[in-house]
Amino acid sequence: MTEYHVINGRAPRLDAPAKATGRAMYVDDIKLPGMLYGAILQSPLAHAGILNIDTSKALKLPGVKSVLTAEDAGMVHYGVSPARYDETLFVKDRVRYIGDEIAAVAAVDLETALEAVSLIDVEYEELPAVFTMEEAMAEGAPQIHDKYPGNMCAEVHQEFGNVEEAFAQCDLIRTDTFLNKRQDGAFLEPNGVVADFDRNGYLTLHTSTQSPHYVMRIIAMVLSLPVGKVRVVKPYVGGGFGPKAATNSIELASCLLSMKTGKPVKMNFTREQVFLFSRARHQFKHTLTTGVKKDGTLMALTNECYLEGGAYASFGIATVYYAGSLLGAPYRLPNMKYDGYRLYTNRPACGAQRGHGGVAARAAWEQQIDFIAEELGMDPVEIRMKNSMEAGDITCNDFNTSSFGMKDCIEAVKEESNWSEKKGKMPEGKGIGIATGFFVSGAGYPIYRSETAHSTVVIKLNEDGGTAHVLTGSAEIGQGSDTAMAMIAAEALGVPLDCIKVSSGDTDFSVDLGAYSSRQTLMTGHATKNAAEDLKGQVLDVLGEKLKVPVDQMDIKNGFVVFKGEVPDFTSIRTIYAKEHRGFFDNPDSDEPLTFKEAARMAFLARGSMVGTGSYKPGDLGGKFKGAAVGTSPAYGPSAQVVEVTVDKGTGKITIDRMTDAHDCGFAINRTSVEAQMQGSLSMGVGEAMYEEVKFDDKGKILNANLGEYKIATALDMPNVDTIIVESNEPNGPFGAKEVGEGAIMPTIPAILNALYDATGVRIQELPLTPERVFKAIQEKEEREK
């Protein structure tokens, strides 16, 4: 049972009724008067010089209002991180992947816009292209960006402790490789925008984004507009998962087209264009060497990782760091060396996707730990428990774990799944596997160098005190952040949940870095709590003056004022309130305790608009070495998962029979939302483990740029998940809360790999686990054993 009256419960989501009734407006549901439709021209070639662009025929087509190229847009470089601003809105003399943007058109309807695009003549000079990391690194490979020789977008070299010395003391050292494939966010709502530049020089962009703030800054920078004249508004968003945190070409193009035409401009990505845009999961090739003592103590890890990054850096500049840093935990690892290399290739750019650079690294290492356990004759649960970190531990790469329920998570899944009765005793063709996970609860630093608060929140109390309006730039993208903020505000202010109204996702409301790196519950939550407490303080201040009671003798609970000492006579307040609300239906009864509404009304009368503000910025985090920032966080979310599979050896098909997942979210603001994020995260992990892979032909064209051939789990593929919430009470989190959304995916792939090994004795170190891959591995094993 909980001492809280709103949080830690199962309040239904605030946005659910609108979504259940079809009333929720997503960006493509928006229509504005006089709206034009835009379309972009994208390169059909993976690597080519542009000799000439002729837009004359397009311009002459009736109904076309504007045609723009780099000539009109200029060549301001942007990207995600200022460390790698390597993109321009339109390319001028070189295309670097099939999909690279060359021009944009606005016309009276979509059909005309598309026809106009087809009338733009571009003269290309095809160049040799590189598609794989190996090709990109090869001697004499064509260079994709002049500034980055060897197609090396970024290189990371870090060592903590001394791995050589540590290896010398190990009883067992193992080296394993791991390879995943490029994947896609596959959110159900394709990216879309409506840009509206008004006659006062104010630009409003409605866009399906995870971070209105980052998009706003990029638009202001690229289009040379003052930040104060650019407003980005996020309508309801149909999923983001990472790729929608990066500013995209239609966000920029639609704004420019609106500025040129003076009309609103709508643009959408088709599903195929979503694949061309990507900014999704990289391909990672890991080589891990781990050394342990014979009692299972982890001593050292070297991690070499190559990332196939596509034509631009996007979030990849952070990804290449995460692919190393996130292995610093959840085990006590005193010595770690990481060498990471992100290569440019002539393919769509990769970026951040749920779990960022940690997912493949976690899969690789959790699989290797199982191999090590086997060689040592240790149970996989035992070796993990033995090495698990505890709250207060600091990783070798300077991450502070202020709360860490890792052991609780492992114990919980071991119990719940009946691990001890099952491990080693599964029937033929069935297996059980365990893995753990670890992720940040918000990136420690913004993606652009700044001392900015990561989240600011404004709460405006309406004049009769009945409603507190939370105004936040944070992004509700389906994960439930609006509801979480409402619950936190209600709890901190001391009012029932239905007194809270949330407006979010609008850069006019406040600065918030947005929904990425699993940050909003902790960071926006803190700012919300602070704003609510600020507001409460202001109300109590006025009340204290009126009643001659010290502020610290009063509090607000569940909509009522509570007094630590004797209840003072508040008749005058009640009388004033009743007089001002003659004829109203909900005036407090004469014998009711003093209500928050009445106190708030007094505050309004005394001071005018009642506004509480709150902000949050993490303290100084992390070490002083290069790249130390990436992976730092005010808190970390560990988790553990057990998966049971059945393998059909005749076909190689894997059926996931059961999943048991325990996640330490610090403190569940909304228990239903935490479970829901666990279940969803796991379904994405299942897809990535089993089916998902973006496939290319030898010219760099995506073969499966649709949801039929790029396969995410259907309702018949995904089992039920036993979810266990572990609450370790994070001191750095609001009410003890920290993340769940991205961390939960971490153990899924390796738990499946480990269960597969348990079922078949087959080690597969490449994803996805298609039936063919599994069948072949089983056949090869049977051949070897003959």
Next chain:
Amino acid sequence: MLLPKFQFHEPATVEEACRILGELGEKAKTLAGGTDLFVNMKKKVLAPEHVVSLDRIESLAELGFSNGTLRIGACAKAVEIAESDVVKNDFPALQEGASKLGSPLIRNLATVGGNLVSARPAADFPPPLMAYGAKVVLRSGNGERTVALADFIEAPGQTVLAADEILESILLEKPEAHSGSAYLKLGIREALEISLVNVAVCMATEGADGPIKAARVVMGSVGPTPLISASAEKTLLGKKPSEALFLAAGEAAAMDSRPIDDFRASADYKRAMVKELTRRALARAYDRARTE
């Protein structure tokens, strides 16, 4: 995504449909369920000037027995075939094929005729229908002709249907006593899949325990058209059913298959799966034959 512009025709009768097609010929595409046609039109693979819908012609959607022959109208939807008791009882492999096509949403639109005429190598209807020896009735302004389904599909996307013809119905003879059949589809996921390999078998034994007196093994996705395995049939005829026999028939079918390496799977894997699915389908078909 936009569909290209076209002129739309909605004939009320088969005669009217044939007349229109007779006039328009190659300039027209017939529309049944639209689940294949519209996808191709949106992807700009096809841009017919005319679309002739058969959707409103009720006689084309009927399904019923007449003199021991099951007649399935070409516009009968996959869902109707999947839920028909008649089909379930006498043609279980057909019921299985119909129920595994796409998804429930697709099955509510897709028609058996459309699935045959679009002639995709991995289609779900041809293997079971061919296993039952189905015939198709083709109608034009000049009359009608009946063709064995096995001869109807010529190449991917190509059938013997002339530009002025429609596929009117599919005819199936009720299988003889002591028959059993089965359809197996292998996909990556459990729904919304285009088969990696699919196999339909139909077999009959001499009396309840006798040797196999008739057998047909049809494989999809492993050739430009669905393939009947003559070698599997030869392996099975006259022999007593057994695990070993079904395995041998699977191997024979694999030898007859002509898979290619493509982005879905390698030819080697597909061939191995023909062997496995054939073996399993035969076992299931035999079980059904015995419990008949």
Next chain:
Amino acid sequence: MKKMICLTINGKEYELAAAPNMTLADLLREELLLTGTKKGCELGDCGTCTVIMNGKAVNSCLVLAVQASGKEITTVEGLETDEGLHPLQEKFIENGAIQCGFCTSGMLLSAKTLLDKNPKPDELEIRTAISGNLCRCTGYQKIVESIKDVSEGR
């Protein structure tokens, strides 16, 4: 050349002109501003455009507006009545079965056609009924639980 079509949508009769190449999804969204029907892929792979047409759940992106003439269409907007929300809508809200919401319209309509036909489905039947509706957020579990709750009268 546009064609005149007459159809019933959510119980209301409409007479409209539609170009042959307009899909039912676009007719609903663009002409009638019934934007609860979504477009996730436009190729029949995702199910976000699901509507009920003459009692059957279909991908409206693969149906022409002109094909819908003479038919009865129910969209998500037509699920609630004067009495209130449909039990499926209520359960989805109560159980947390809605996250980003983009698959929700389609899920509700597929679920409704299931329960209309088979009031007491088992879990496999429920999962099969929604197998053409992709969801990237929920892992399907709370959606399946909600449908089961409604079927059990909870």
